[in-house]
Amino acid sequence: MTNPFPPLVSPAPSRSRIGWRKPLVLLLVIALAGGGWLTLRTKNSNAKQAGSDQPKSHAFELAASDVALIDARELRITLPLSGSLMPLVQATIKSKVAAEVRETLVREGMQVKRGQVIAQLDTADLQARYATQQATLDEAKAKLALANKNHDINQMLLKQKYISQNAFDTAHNSVEVAEATVKSASSQVEIAQRAMNDATIRAPIDGIVSKREVQQGDKVSLDSPLFSIMDxxxxxxxxxxxxxxxxxxxxxxxxxxxxxxxxxxxxxxxxxxxxxxxxxxxxxxxxxxxxxxxxxxxxxxxxxxxxxxxxxSAVGPLLPLTALRRENGIDVVYTVENNLVVAQPVKLGLRNDDENLAEVTSGLAPGAHVIVVKLDGVKPGSAVKMVEIVSAKRAS
Incomplete structure (x- = not known):
């Protein structure tokens, strides 16, 4: 009798159909895996290429000794010299008379004023000399008075013709001789008076006593040094x-x-x-x-x-000569502006090779930062970093 219902399980495929499906699936899996690998490699390669195309961001770090801060002041060219200092005004006081030192009133290091008494010499001999000269003067005056009296008498006698002209001339000559004698005696009195005054030693200038040559009781001769004074x-x-x-x-x-x-x-x-x-x-x-x-x-x-x-020079920017560069026949310096190196042309004036400085007449202002050393790889446009200590470094 025939079964009216079909079987629930499909009948097993034949061996020929199973045999060609397995290789097909395996090839499909391999193809998919290879495509994914190629896609991933292409992405990685593109990413690396894109990364290599971007510029690298690298900044040079400048040390404190690499940069100078420009300041403004005078630049001088000097000539060394050396020597001794001496007062412009100084005086050595010498004795104008021969006498004994009665007292000294100042010592070394003391301040004195012009005209101040600084020593006193003994005046006993000088007073005696003055008295002698005064007596001589008095005698000369007396002789002059007698000569004048005789002159007047002889003049009257001459008018009355009691004496000759020669006798009158002799009397007149006696008057002239007496007058000359009075003048000579007067000058000697003045000399004696001056000698007495010179016995009082006075400071000729304002200053400080630098040396005292004599002590109380010393006997000094004419032109003996007494004191030295410096202003x-x-x-x-x-x-x-x-x-x-x-x-x-x-x-x-x-x-x-x-x-x-x-x-x-x-x-x-x-x-x-x-x-x-x-x-x-x-x-x-x-x-x-x-x-x-x-x-x-x-x-x-x-x-x-x-x-x-x-x-x-006038007050202006001073540049260390080590910062100077020569490019295309022009003097330039490398300045740092906004962390970038800038080539700045400059014009220089006075130079001082001893101080390694030059006056900048144009192209640079005080406060600018300049690179003072030659650094490999640092050129205009390079990014740089400056440590904070650089701001305290000044051109000197």
Missing amino acids: LSLMTLEAQVPASEIPRVKLGQDVTFSVDGFQDRRFTGKVTRINPATETGSRAIKVYIAVSNSDGALKGGMYAKGAITLEK
């Missing part, structure tokens, strides 16, 4: 300059110098005189510098070292 308000620095440098030295040039013991203080002066002859042996020429010393800090004989300012 320290104005000093003179005497310095020797090589003859080859003299053409550069001019009257009125500024001088700055220092003195041992005043390390933190700088003194100033001006060239006021130039000796017209060279010194024997050294062949150098002396230059004299006037120095104001109102506070009396400088003393006579101090040794000073300094320099004459031969030339100076």
Whole structure:
């Protein structure tokens, strides 16, 4: 009897159909896997290429010694010098008479005023000499009076013709001789009076006693030195300059110098005189510098070292010469602006190779940052970083 319902399970496929489906599925899987790998590789390759096309962002870091901050001041060309300081005004007081020193009233280091009595000599002998000269004068005056009286009498006798003209002339000559004798005696009295006045020793200038040569009781002769006085308000620095440098030295040039013991203080002066002859042996020429010393800090004989300012610029930007570059025949410097290197043309004026500085007449302003060293890879347009300490570095 035939089954009216069909079987629920499909009959097994035949071996021939199963055999060609399996290779087909395997090929499809392999194809899909290969396509995905190619797609991923292409994306990675494009990403790498895109990354390589973008510019790399790298900034050079500048050290404090690589950059200088430009400031404004004078630039000076100087000539070194050294020499001794001496007071412009000083005096050595000598005795004008021979006498014994009765007393001295001042010592070294004491301040004196002009006209002040500083010593007294004994006047006993001088007074005796004065008295003698005064007596001589009185005698001469008496003889003159007698001669005048005889002259008047002889004149009357001559008119009455009691005497001759020769006798009258002799009497007249006696008057002239007596008058001359009076004048001579008067001058001797004045000399004796002056000698008595000279026994009182007075300071000829305002200043400080630098040396006392005598003591009380000493006997001094004519022209014996008694005291030395210095006026320290104005000093003179005497310095020797090589003859080859003299053409550069001019009257009125500024001088700055220092003195041992005043390390933190700088003194100033001006060239006021130039000796017209060279010194024997050294062949150098002396230059004299006037120095104001109102506070009396400088003393006579101090040794000073300094320099004459031969030339100076106006106050303006000063550039370290190490920052200067020559490009296409033009002087340029590399400045840092907004963290980028900029080539800035400049014009220079006065140069000082000793200080390694130059005056900038145009192209650079105070406050600019300039690169003072040659750095590989740093060129206009390069990005740079500056450490904060650079801002405190100044051109010097």
